[in-house]
Amino acid sequence: xxxxxxxxxxxxxxxxxxxxxxxxxxxxxxxxxxxxxxxxxxxxxxxxxxxxxxxxxxxxxxxxxxxxxxxxxxxxxxxxxxxxxxxxxxxxxxxxxxxxxxxxxxxxxxxxxxxxxxxxxxxxxxxxxxxxxxxxxxxxxxxxxxxxxxxxxxxxxxxxxxxxxxxxxxxxxxxxxxxxxxxxxxxxxxxxxxxxxxxxxxxxxxxxxxxxxxxxxxxxxxxxxxxxxxxxxxxxxxxxxxxxxxxxxxxxxxxxxxxxxxxxxxxxxxxxxxxxxxxxxxxxxxxxxxxxxxxxxxxxxxxxxxxxxxxxxxxxxxxxxxxxxxxxx
Amino acid sequence: xxxxxxxxxxxxxxxxxxxxxxxxxxxxxxxxxxxxxxxxxxxxxxxxxxxxxxxxxxxxxxxxxxxxxxxxxxxxxxxxxxxxxxxxxxxxxxxxxxxxxxxxxxxxxxxxxxxxxxxxxxxxxxxxxxxxxxxxxxxxxxxxxxxxxxxxxxxxxxxxxxxxxxxxxxxxxxxxxxxxxxxxxxxxxxxxxxxxxxxxxxxxxxxxxxxxxxxxxxxxxxxxxxxxxxxxxxxxxxxxxxxxxxxxxxxxxxxxxxxxxxxxxxxxxxxxxxxxxxxxxxxxxxxxxxxxxxxxxxxxxxxxxxxxxxxxxxxxxxxxxxxxxxxxxxxxxxxxxxxxxxxxxx
Numbered sequence: 001x002x003x004x005x006x007x008x009x010x011x012x013x014x015x016x017x018x019x020x021x022x023x024x025x026x027x028x029x030x031x032x033x034x035x036x037x038x039x040x041x042x043x044x045x046x047x048x049x050x051x052x053x054x055x056x057x058x059x060x061x062x063x064x065x066x067x068x069x070x071x072x073x074x075x076x077x078x079x080x081x082x083x084x085x086x087x088x089x090x091x092x093x094x095x096x097x098x099x100x101x102x103x104x105x106x107x108x109x110x111x112x113x114x115x116x117x118x119x120x121x122x123x124x125x126x127x128x129x130x131x132x133x134x135x136x137x138x139x140x141x142x143x144x145x146x147x148x149x150x151x152x153x154x155x156x157x158x159x160x161x162x163x164x165x166x167x168x169x170x171x172x173x174x175x176x177x178x179x180x181x182x183x184x185x186x187x188x189x190x191x192x193x194x195x196x197x198x199x200x201x202x203x204x205x206x207x208x209x210x211x212x213x214x215x216x217x218x219x220x221x222x223x224x225x226x227x228x229x230x231x232x233x234x235x236x237x238x239x240x241x242x243x244x245x246x247x248x249x250x251x252x253x254x255x256x257x258x259x260x261x262x263x264x265x266x267x268x269x270x271x272x273x274x275x276x277x278x279x280x281x282x283x284x285x286x287x288x289x290x291x292x293x294x295x296x297x298x299x300x301x302x303x304x305x306x307x308x309x310x311x312x313x314x315x316x317x318x319x320x321x322x323x324x325x326x327x328x329x
Numbered sequence: 330x331x332x333x334x335x336x337x338x339x340x341x342x343x344x345x346x347x348x349x350x351x352x353x354x355x356x357x358x359x360x361x362x363x364x365x366x367x368x369x370x371x372x373x374x375x376x377x378x379x380x381x382x383x384x385x386x387x388x389x390x391x392x393x394x395x396x397x398x399x400x401x402x403x404x405x406x407x408x409x410x411x412x413x414x415x416x417x418x419x420x421x422x423x424x425x426x427x428x429x430x431x432x433x434x435x436x437x438x439x440x441x442x443x444x445x446x447x448x449x450x451x452x453x454x455x456x457x458x459x460x461x462x463x464x465x466x467x468x469x470x471x472x473x474x475x476x477x478x479x480x481x482x483x484x485x486x487x488x489x490x491x492x493x494x495x496x497x498x499x500x501x502x503x504x505x506x507x508x509x510x511x512x513x514x515x516x517x518x519x520x521x522x523x524x525x526x527x528x529x530x531x532x533x534x535x536x537x538x539x540x541x542x543x544x545x546x547x548x549x550x551x552x553x554x555x556x557x558x559x560x561x562x563x564x565x566x567x568x569x570x571x572x573x574x575x576x577x578x579x580x581x582x583x584x585x586x587x588x589x590x591x592x593x594x595x596x597x598x599x600x601x602x603x604x605x606x607x608x609x610x611x612x613x614x615x616x617x618x619x620x621x622x623x624x625x626x627x628x629x630x631x632x633x634x635x636x637x638x639x640x641x642x643x644x645x646x647x648x649x650x651x652x653x654x655x656x657x658x659x660x661x662x663x664x665x666x667x668x669x670x671x672x673x674x675x
Contacts, residue, residue, distance in 0.1 A: 008344075011340070013552060048389050051393050099563065105381070263387040265604055
């Protein structure tokens with residue numbers, strides 16, 4: 001039997017497509033899809049799932065139709081047949097195994113979030129990724145960067161209206177003509193961005209305790225980086241998984257979160273350093289709730305916020321283990 | 330005759346068994362997830378699996394989008410129409426091609442099948458190459474994500490964003506021109522020696538195809554292309570997941586000590602990570618404290634043009650020689666351009 005068995009291949013392909021669709025459906029139903037894909041990308045997953053079901057069913061019909069209807073695939077013989085899987089049987093088996101592999105591993109292996117081993121390889125960031133090379137890498141010897149945020153804040157406090165006007169003018173100059181093409185930009189232009197963090201910082205300052213939630217995680221990290229001096233001495237509460245750098249001392253741990261933009265391939269690790277005598281009681285990857293007082297500290301020449309006098313307790317893994325950038329489009 | 334019949338039944342059963350297995354797994358997914366034994370699997374393996382599935386699940390909708398557009402082109406755009414829209418002068422066609430690349434909101438996964446189909450329809454090879462490198466970067470979503478990721482409250486210009494977009498535009502034209510020079514007399518670089526012209530004459534034969542049969546054909550083409558490219562995506566995603574899990578990023582910093590070596594490191598890194606061009610800006614911005622702007626721009630320009638997962642897909646569709654020339658050209662052109670831009674101009 002040398003001829004290419006179209007109907008069989010259509011049939012197997014249809015079943016594999018349905019397998020993919022089932023995998024996606026299963027992940028969506030159990031909510032575990034959250035371990036793999038950011039909420040922002042979910043419409044695409046629904047699209048993929050629906051399309052796979054549809055194509056799978058079409059393929060299976062195609063396989064039955066072929067048997068009694070020779071001229072089915074309109075191209076007939078003069079169509080390009082490069083979509084056939086060429087080679088001996090074992091190649092065909094191998095090719096289909098490649099497609100079946102993710103479906104099986106997706107169903108069988110447990111759905112879990114990335115863990116602290118990976119955090120170590122990624123390198124943790126004590127602050128926000130959105131920000132601001134300037135605010136972070138000034139060590140002891142470059143006073144420049146450290147003062148910029150503060151002085152801007154002061155400028156604002158002294159003369160809010162003048163400061164805002166100033167910003168407005170500057171941002172108008174810079175954004176220029178692109179505004180018309182990219183609406184999101186209007187929304188998030190320079191003035192808005194500064195304004196947002198400044199307002200957010202003011203808001204946080206009013207709070208008795210700064211509560212870091214999934215929704216405001218990256219924003220709080222940014223604000224702490226930008227305006228750390230304003231928050232020294234305030235209380236902060238945060239939930240994260242335990243992580244340690246190799247050079248940590250016994251009383252130091254990090255409450256960390258993975259951030260995700262599209263999928264876990266772009267995940268980053270953000271963490272807050274905590275000093276506590278009880279730190280040794282907590283193992284890596286445990287989820288903890290921490291509450292303590294913010295102080296200004298240093299790690300590897302970076303100025304970072306450190307939580308001291310902490311109260312630590314183990315908690316359940318949150319429903320949404322990752323944190324996401326707060327802007328959605 | 331009898332053996333063939335038996336074989337047929339055997340094949341049917343095989344498919345049934347596979348479907349049954351999938352359904353079974355679907356129903357007992359929860360209990361598998363909580364089983365002791367599976368949760369004791371080394372966590373590195375689970376990390377690989379998580380990233381692997383994550384890349385596959387994220388890329389699949391975009392590949393599907395690409396193959397659908399490709400099959401729509403296949404069925405609705407005739408070679409004649411295409412010829413009319415392409416300027417006769419090969420070099421003059423490069424700029425409109427780069428501009429068109431900017432309008433197509435396709436990422437690097439989706440663009441591959443579309444370009445293949447267009448070339449098959451008779452579009453010149455070098456124009457296809459321009460699409461291949463321009464479309465994944467010059468698109469509104471990538472513009473927006475780069476804008477946010479490199480937004481800097483203390484400075485008014487987003488140099489990373491403008492360097493990335495500007496370089497993508499200029500380099501796509503340069504790369505297209507190089508391909509025109511190299512493959513001028515040998516433009517049959519698609520795999521499978523299909524003579525372009527007798528490709529799909531059936532559209533004009535005999536009876537006009539009904540809408541139903543057109544839609545059906547679109548579906549068939551979509552499935553065929555998905556299976557042709559999907560295997561390479563899956564292999565590429567798996568290797569990228571291994572790198573994602575086991576590559577320690579501190580190592581990168583120790584290799585990339587000066588501007589030029591760190592640029593090379595970031596280009597290699599972009600290649601291995603195989604990120605979607607819509608998200609790579611956020612990854613790049615997480616390296617801001619330890620890598621120069623020059624190397625970050627290299628990361629952002631090179632990654633979408635060429636990465637591990639894409640290389641596998643290109644090998645599936647184009648001849649090996651073409652893919653090798655593509656890899657070498659893109660690498661050298663990007664590196665040289667970055668070196669010139671940051672070494673001399675800025």
